[in-house]
Amino acid sequence: MISVAAVGDLHVGSDVRGHYRKHLTGIADRADLLLVAGDLTRHGTVAEGRIAADELRDIGVPVVTVLGNHDYHSGAELEIAEVLRDAGVTVLEGNGTVVHCDGTRVGVAGGKGFGGGFAGRCASDFGEPEMKAFVGYTKSFAARLRHSLRSLDDADVRISLTHYSPVKDTLAGEPPEIYPFLGSYLLAEAIDESDVALAVHGHAHKGTEKGVTPGGVRVRNVALPVIQQAYAVYRLSEASGRR
Amino acid sequence: MSEDVPQYLAAHIHDRLADEADELGIRVDIRGDLVYLRGEVATPQQRQRVEAIARDIATGRRIRNEVHVVAVLEPEGEETLS
Ligand SMILES: [Fe+2]
Ligand SMILES: [Fe+2]
Numbered sequence: 001m002i003s004v005a006a007v008g009d010l011h012v013g014s015d016v017r018g019h020y021r022k023h024l025t026g027i028a029d030r031a032d033l034l035l036v037a038g039d040l041t042r043h044g045t046v047a048e049g050r051i052a053a054d055e056l057r058d059i060g061v062p063v064v065t066v067l068g069n070h071d072y073h074s075g076a077e078l079e080i081a082e083v084l085r086d087a088g089v090t091v092l093e094g095n096g097t098v099v100h101c102d103g104t105r106v107g108v109a110g111g112k113g114f115g116g117g118f119a120g121r122c123a124s125d126f127g128e129p130e131m132k133a134f135v136g137y138t139k140s141f142a143a144r145l146r147h148s149l150r151s152l153d154d155a156d157v158r159i160s161l162t163h164y165s166p167v168k169d170t171l172a173g174e175p176p177e178i179y180p181f182l183g184s185y186l187l188a189e190a191i192d193e194s195d196v197a198l199a200v201h202g203h204a205h206k207g208t209e210k211g212v213t214p215g216g217v218r219v220r221n222v223a224l225p226v227i228q229q230a231y232a233v234y235r236l237s238e239a240s241g242r243r
Numbered sequence: 244m245s246e247d248v249p250q251y252l253a254a255h256i257h258d259r260l261a262d263e264a265d266e267l268g269i270r271v272d273i274r275g276d277l278v279y280l281r282g283e284v285a286t287p288q289q290r291q292r293v294e295a296i297a298r299d300i301a302t303g304r305r306i307r308n309e310v311h312v313v314a315v316l317e318p319e320g321e322e323t324l325s
Contacts, residue, residue, distance in 0.1 A: 001323075042265045198324060224313060235324065
């Protein structure tokens with residue numbers, strides 16, 4: 001059994017510097033690793049990236065994160081990723097990593113992801129270049145997610161970590177009109193093609209914690225306002241798989 | 244002026260909240276001369292800031308600030324996925 005702590009949407013700024021970190025005391029007694037599902041900052045500035053890095057540095061367990069849309073807002077996403085890496089945090093963007101937890105190899109693949117909507121009510125790769133760019137971005141991310149999950153074949157447990165949601169279950173509470181900006185079924189389709197134990201995301205602040213992909217993979221929305229605690233903890237075993 | 248049309252006013256407030264307060268998730272509803280703000284922010288200061296921005300645009304209307312400050316509680320419990 002491994003214990004996975006997960007949270008998203010920290011949205012740190014200079015006014016809350018150090019606030020989040022206080023809640024991470026003792027995390028090593030409760031979890032083997034911490035996953036952060038993006039939106040670490042508010043405006044995506046490097047200064048906020050540094051604050052986020054300080055919240056997550058040396059907390060006693062490995063930290064794996066993806067960036068969110070807010071972390072892209074100032075065009076400084078590469079610098080933010082660098083600052084986080086300097087603090088020892090693994091930042092995924094369309095790739096994967098294997099974390100060794102007490103003899104269990106935990107594979108995490110992911111990245112920010114993007115929107116587009118859900119089967120039957122989604123944007124299509126058709127028409128103006130702007131529309132094609134929108135859908136094309138999600139498609140190419142989904143292809144990288146699919147590939148990186150598959151490449152984790154030597155892991156004992158596989159986890160998908162994105163900012164945008166792979167399913168609409170966990171968006172319940174958000175206005176349906178904005179679902180296409182909150183996630184895409186293309187992410188779920190990629191997840192369903194590997195043996196994934198858990199898919200973690202954030203972004204939907206007014207959503208719901210629990211959902212499942214069409215292929216039966218458990219999905220958890222860990223946005224801070226949704227879980228209403230510093231992080232949620234999920235216990236997984238090598239046998240954890242589809243429901 | 245488009246600010247007199249409730250739908251446009253609500254959209255403008257929503258835009259300015261994103262622009263100036265970096266809050267994308269605040270719902271703005273207008274009922275008569277009342278402007279309702281709903282959603283969640285991280286600090287009491289941010290809650291006040293959201294209200295001030297809405298007040299600045301919605302001249303002549305009253306603001307009902309129903310925005311909550313998200314409390315980060317100590318982590319508790321766990322879920323076993325088997
Ligand atoms: Fe967020
Ligand atoms: Fe987001």
